[in-house]
Amino acid sequence: MYRVIERRMIVPNLHEFIVEAPAVAESVEAGNFVIVRPDEFGERTPLSVADWDREAGTVTSIFMQVGGSTAKLAALKPGDTIPTYAGPLGKETEIENFGTVLCVAGCYGIGSIYPVARALKAAGNKVHALIEARSSFLLYWEDKLEEVCESVVSLTRDGTAGYKGHIPRLDEILTLEKIKPDLIIVNGCTFVMMKASKVTQPLGIKTIVNMNPIMIDGTGMCGVCRLTVGGETKFACVDGPDFDGHAVDWEEFLKRRQTYNPEETQPLRKSGCASRHSGGR
Numbered sequence: 001m002y003r004v005i006e007r008r009m010i011v012p013n014l015h016e017f018i019v020e021a022p023a024v025a026e027s028v029e030a031g032n033f034v035i036v037r038p039d040e041f042g043e044r045t046p047l048s049v050a051d052w053d054r055e056a057g058t059v060t061s062i063f064m065q066v067g068g069s070t071a072k073l074a075a076l077k078p079g080d081t082i083p084t085y086a087g088p089l090g091k092e093t094e095i096e097n098f099g100t101v102l103c104v105a106g107c108y109g110i111g112s113i114y115p116v117a118r119a120l121k122a123a124g125n126k127v128h129a130l131i132e133a134r135s136s137f138l139l140y141w142e143d144k145l146e147e148v149c150e151s152v153v154s155l156t157r158d159g160t161a162g163y164k165g166h167i168p169r170l171d172e173i174l175t176l177e178k179i180k181p182d183l184i185i186v187n188g189c190t191f192v193m194m195k196a197s198k199v200t201q202p203l204g205i206k207t208i209v210n211m212n213p214i215m216i217d218g219t220g221m222c223g224v225c226r227l228t229v230g231g232e233t234k235f236a237c238v239d240g241p242d243f244d245g246h247a248v249d250w251e252e253f254l255k256r257r258q259t260y261n262p263e264e265t266q267p268l269r270k271s272g273c274a275s276r277h278s279g280g281r
């Protein structure tokens, strides 16, 4: 059993989740994910890793409460235990000195892009962050990102913080901020990753996305997480989750991502809560 150290809502619908898992904390790196189950009957839910403390043996994730499984996670309190906390899973994000890197993130991805930005800075890169949300009250961890980035730019759909609008403004923001990235890394919801990739492709800027398909085992056995990248079938859990955003078949991915919506959101609909899609990452 794994002890919950902290579980708190940091902005509406997004939870910080810290679990004591020394074996995971010992070897986790930026880009990895874990698979958790809130109880013996809960589904296996993949969560991106957002931070860790190797000495204390703890691992932090940020997850969005969007379905029945994440609703159970959101009800956990410090001191509770969970039966499954498997990881670190997936390949870590490739880190080297690329030059200037822009980290783009929204939703839970603001959390998971933090260790990526930290590792990039440690490798000698000039790191900038662009974080997006519907409104300013949904942004978080700006302070942590500011510690490891040259600049942290906000983008909100209602214009309450930073630039007003959404990811399609990315090329314009690069010009206005005078950022010339050699690489862009995007973490967050599918829409943000897809739109960012579509903006950067004609600009010729290499763009890595941290894919978030439905997963079951997380070890390449079930095939549920498959996606097409560059015409080849890949398993996000073992071949990724990082992939070239310009090579992902986004249309197919979106269709597969929605496959389990009815099952996952049914408990919330019954309880009167609204939900759009499944999974916490």
Ligand code: FES
Binding pocket: 214, 215, 216, 217, 218, 219, 220, 221, 222, 223, 224, 225, 226, 235, 236, 237, 238
């Ligand atoms: Fe089963 Fe990836 S989650 S193969």
